[in-house]
Amino acid sequence: MYTGDLRLHGELREATLEFVEEARRPRPRLLLIEGTRAGPLGRGNPTEDDVRERAHEIIAGSWGKLVIGGYPVGELEAELSRWEVQKRVVPRRDLVGNRCSEAKAMK
Numbered sequence: 001m002y003t004g005d006l007r008l009h010g011e012l013r014e015a016t017l018e019f020v021e022e023a024r025r026p027r028p029r030l031l032l033i034e035g036t037r038a039g040p041l042g043r044g045n046p047t048e049d050d051v052r053e054r055a056h057e058i059i060a061g062s063w064g065k066l067v068i069g070g071y072p073v074g075e076l077e078a079e080l081s082r083w084e085v086q087k088r089v090v091p092r093r094d095l096v097g098n099r100c101s102e103a104k105a106m107k
Contacts, residue, residue, distance in 0.1 A: 001028035010048040010077045052081045059089050 001023060006016050023031075046054075059067050069082070 001026070001030065002032045003034065005034045007077070011080065012077065048077055048081055052084055055081070055085045056088055059085060 003019070003023065006020070007013065008016055055069060058069075
């Protein structure tokens with residue numbers, strides 16, 4: 001069984017916990033788990049809330065300057081974080097997004 005990225009640090013924590021419970025039922029012989037965020041939370045392993053707050057601080061503190069940020073294309077949680085920051089900063093700033101990734105996020 002392949003799990004993908006088990007995310008306990010973001011908006012979909014409950015869905016991850018539900019998946020873990022469901023994955024126990026078939027008792028798989030092999031379990032393949034992504035380890036992109038393996039390790040304890042903390043300074044070197046920020047949560048989505050940490051990233052969102054830091055992005056807001058940078059944008060809000062950069063009045064009159066161009067701020068460029070990047071998010072992984074198709075990463076729904078990152079897109080939602082970007083929109084959350086935008087809601088907190090607008091109407092003081094204009095944000096430009098990648099229409100391709102926005103379309104994916106809205107599906």
